Amino acid sequence: MSNKLKIGLFGFGCVGSGLYEVLNQSNLLNASIEKIVVKDRDKHRSLAKDRFSFEKETVLDDSAINLVVELIDDAEAAFEIVTEAFRRGKNVVSANKKLIAEHLDELLALSEECGVSFLYEAAVCGSIPVIRNLEEYYNNDSLASIKGICNGTSNYVLTRLNNELKSFDEVLADAQAIGFAESDPTLDIDGFDSKYKLQILLLHTFGLKTVPQNVLNIGVRHVKAEDILFAKEKGLRLKLISYAKKVEDEIVAFAAPMFVKDDSFAFEVNNEFNAVEIEGLFADKQVFVGKGAGSFPTASAVLSDVSALQYNYKYEYRKLGSNSSSLADDFVFKVFVSSKNAESLSLINFIQVEEEFSSSNYSYKVGLIKSSSINYELYRNQPDLFIAAFEDAEIELIKKEKQQVESLEV
Ligand SMILES: NC(=O)c1ccc[n+]([C@@H]2O[C@H](COP(=O)([O-])OP(=O)(O)OC[C@H]3O[C@@H](n4cnc5c(N)ncnc54)[C@H](OP(=O)(O)O)[C@@H]3O)[C@@H](O)[C@H]2O)c1
Structure with a gap:
């Protein structure tokens, strides 16, 4: 009944x-x-x-x-x-x-x-039924990673930048005019909204409770046309990703712009659309794509929760307590850092530089850094500094390079 x-x-x-x-x-x-x-x-x-x-x-x-x-x-x-x-x-x-x-x-x-x-299904990726699936369908699979384009505003802006090579401010103003961005866009474009959603995903994917201060977020506000050209030359696209991956017995998690390849779940997810890729030990990768915001799409997720309550549904949080993984507080990953001013790049402490370019009005470096060497304040206080990770390289390099760096430090 x-x-x-x-x-x-x-x-x-x-x-x-x-x-x-x-x-x-x-x-x-x-x-x-x-x-x-x-x-x-x-x-x-x-x-x-x-x-x-x-x-x-x-x-x-x-x-x-x-x-x-x-x-x-x-x-x-x-x-x-x-x-x-x-x-x-x-x-x-x-x-x-x-x-x-x-x-x-x-x-x-x-x-x-x-x-x-x-x-709270509607709190993460609007109409995409991700929480209930993590709770019920993926309850028995051991999950290896979860990645999402969880913020429609920044995805819309990045899509327009990729297609039109306009300035960030110009595209953001357009997005505000058509109601895709708030008058104060900070939560969306500086990665906070993506981080909040990631925290909810961490709870239901890995049974991990986190506080916002412990999860790194950097945003897309400082992206330049040259950064988009860098991506295009290498066949990559920039996406703001909510990222969590199990590495050994720790969970690496952050919300940041990432360069993704054409075989990534995120590559063709454009405009205001959201997507989530869940990787299970047995099920392998599965992708959900849909509308992450808007009146009816979001209301449909709320309606689904209301409907579930007719039958006394509750989240059981079965992964809480049964999972011994903790949030990695420091890890090594591959990043791209660019600035109009070459001197700003010295603010980032690279362990190893793989590629660099410098001219009078644009410079960048690609290489390995420790996550603890960057934070939101560094990103926000340097209006010229754009920082992005690499989806695939990050997956491979964290584990390998972490061990190498530790052995170098002994
Ligand atoms: N919009 C989306 O696509 C979307 C997607 C996913 C999740 N969400 C989440 O859904 C929630 C609502 O978003 P929204 O876009 O619908 O916001 P909205 O259009 O700005 O509407 C907010 C509503 O909240 C009311 N309100 C504000 N403070 C209140 C208070 N103290 N007591 C009672 N009512 C109060 C406002 O009242 P007045 O009408 O009197 O101003 C207004 O009706 C937010 O948490 C948002 O993050 C939104």
Whole structure:
């Protein structure tokens, strides 16, 4: 028997209004939106004014509401709403990756303590059903890696740069004008959004709980036309990748631009599309491609969680505790670093340089570095410095070179 779901919806923006529509069009669900809470009292809405309220208590105090769907754009306010809903015994569905990545431990512990379900399929790659697959289908396979194009905004910008060789600022302004990028694009183009999603993937792929400070993110803000030409000359493309790979008994994880070859899962994933490649020990590589954002695609993932709750579905986190792998805090990988000013390259400590080029207005180096020698602040404070990894070389070189470097250091 399915449960009748009485929903208290927080947020009626892009995803919230999309959910309202798709729920109305789906006659398979035994669910109804009882109350909607938003923030701005003066905003014009597509529904009658009396459908909305502005105080979270309207939903939280209503004992008839058994499901809170949290679709707001404020991670701190969301934390208050979600934790209070748990305490009141209400199940929660959310699409808020920032909330989840920043409060992973507390949210898991509290939902467990309160005996409620907390589902968030839409938080990673919108419509692509990756979390539930990791939880259920890949539950018994030992996973070797997970890689994703998880941010549609940066993928759209990189695709346009690859096709048109315009300046980054010009393409970003276009993306903002057509609604593919926020007015403050920091979370998307500086790799934070990709990192938050990676943290959720790490939990469900490897049973690894992380905090944002421990996972490296660098972004695409400093990419130059010359960097795109470098890629083209070598038959590569630049993609912002959320990357995690098991190396010996550690997990190497970061969100960064990567040069990918034409046989990569990421090469032909363009514009606002997302993709995830999961590599299992037995299943080998499998790729999911789809829309990672947008009103209806994201709402479809929320709807799927709502539907699962009709049958009391919960994530079981079976990989938590059964997995002894820890996050690698330092590793060696191959990077490309470029700058308009050759002197800026000296900020990066290369263990070994494989290739270099220098002219009066553009220089680059390709070689091996330790991950601990770069960080977000270095990237962000040097507006001229573009740093990217290499998908395949990185996979091979971490293990081999790590051992070599350690033996050199003894
Ligand atoms: N957009 C996407 O494609 C997409 C994809 C995947 C995940 N997500 C995630 O989904 C969530 C919602 O994103 P969105 O794009 O729908 O955002 P949005 O269009 O900016 O809408 C945000 C909504 O949240 C409401 N809100 C903000 N603070 C609130 C508060 N304290 N209490 C009640 N309501 C509040 C706003 O109210 P007002 O209407 O009164 O301003 C608005 O209705 C975010 O966590 C986002 O990261 C979005």
